[in-house]
Amino acid sequence: MTAKIVVVGSFNADLVSYMERMPRPGETVHGDRFATGAGGKGSNQAVAAARLGADVTFIGRVGNDVFANLAYEIWDAEGVDHRFVTRDDEVATGVAPILVDSSGENMIVVVLGANRRIRKRDIDAARPRIAEADMMVVQLEVNLEIVPYALKSAKEYGVTTILNPAPAAAIAAETIQLADYLTPNETELETLSGGPVADVVAAARGLLTRGDQTAVVTLGAEGARIVTPEETHFVPTFAVDAVDTTGAGDTFNAALAVGLSEGMALPEAVRFANAAAALCVTKPGAADSVPARADVDALLAPF
Ligand code: RIB
Numbered sequence: 001m002t003a004k005i006v007v008v009g010s011f012n013a014d015l016v017s018y019m020e021r022m023p024r025p026g027e028t029v030h031g032d033r034f035a036t037g038a039g040g041k042g043s044n045q046a047v048a049a050a051r052l053g054a055d056v057t058f059i060g061r062v063g064n065d066v067f068a069n070l071a072y073e074i075w076d077a078e079g080v081d082h083r084f085v086t087r088d089d090e091v092a093t094g095v096a097p098i099l100v101d102s103s104g105e106n107m108i109v110v111v112l113g114a115n116r117r118i119r120k121r122d123i124d125a126a127r128p129r130i131a132e133a134d135m136m137v138v139q140l141e142v143n144l145e146i147v148p149y150a151l152k153s154a155k156e157y158g159v160t161t162i163l164n165p166a167p168a169a170a171i172a173a174e175t176i177q178l179a180d181y182l183t184p185n186e187t188e189l190e191t192l193s194g195g196p197v198a199d200v201v202a203a204a205r206g207l208l209t210r211g212d213q214t215a216v217v218t219l220g221a222e223g224a225r226i227v228t229p230e231e232t233h234f235v236p237t238f239a240v241d242a243v244d245t246t247g248a249g250d251t252f253n254a255a256l257a258v259g260l261s262e263g264m265a266l267p268e269a270v271r272f273a274n275a276a277a278a279l280c281v282t283k284p285g286a287a288d289s290v291p292a293r294a295d296v297d298a299l300l301a302p303f
Pocket of ligand 1: 012013039041095096108110141246247248250286287
């Protein structure tokens with residue numbers, strides 16, 4: 001069964017510098033390599049879901065500039081439906097200068113540009129696609145008022161929702177309540193909880209206000225923890241040599257959406273998502289490093 005997924009979110013042109021180590025404030029260091037690539041959490045999730053086999057519609061905004069061409073190139077190459085992406089003449093496409101060190105860790109500055117101007121009418125135009133979707137995925141790299149509007153539109157049609165609260169931002173409890181699955185990393189969990197987290201399970205439970213909500217907390221190189229109001233389950237990930245962690249969280253969310261939409265049980269879908277994210281970090285780039293479905297399946301069933 002082909003999963004039908006709608007992603008509402010950002011596109012950024014990623015301007016990536018690779019270096020031995022990050023500069024300290026005021027310091028200049030030499031980079032080894034520079035690359036421009038397709039990024040943005042929303043678009044990365046859309047591309048990843050398509051590459052993992054889903055039928056994907058992306059709703060977002062780009063500028064009328066050369067950086068937007070990177071978006072259309074990758075969407076066309078991966079078969080992402082971009083009919084509901086608006087080109088905005090008044091603001092530039094989002095950009096993200098990114099630094100990656102030799103351990104694969106990154107630092108990112110996002111200049112949202114057109115991503116900040118997604119309109120309710122952009123969501124409304126896509127209602128026929130939303131109505132037939134299995135899943136909607138939304139993140140926070142957009143104007144935050146559009147997030148509950150998008151999630152509500154999905155719930156009106158009984159569509160399952162994933163809210164990936166990235167990048168970290170404080171959002172209203174009413175918005176979190178619209179998420180069937182909430183997928184913070186540990187930093188985002190702290191921001192949502194309003195302070196340092198000593199107990200991931202208790203903190204995640206503190207955010208769930210409906211009995212049928214689930215948090216899936218991503219724990220980097222360790223794996224992910226499933227938390228429901230009553231149960232918790234740790235799903236370890238796969239050991240790999242990390243080259244660039246950019247886009248790993250996006251790939252995780254996309255794979256989770258694909259796995260659940262295809263009918264996998266939650267622990268199986270999280271294992272599938274762990275595998276996809278692990279493969280993503282073995283290659284440089286964001287959308288460019290998303291693995292093919294066959295590679296994820298091979299990692300999950302090597303014999
Ligand atoms: O999650 C990775 C993404 O974050 C990058 O592609 C960059 O554009 C930023 O949005």
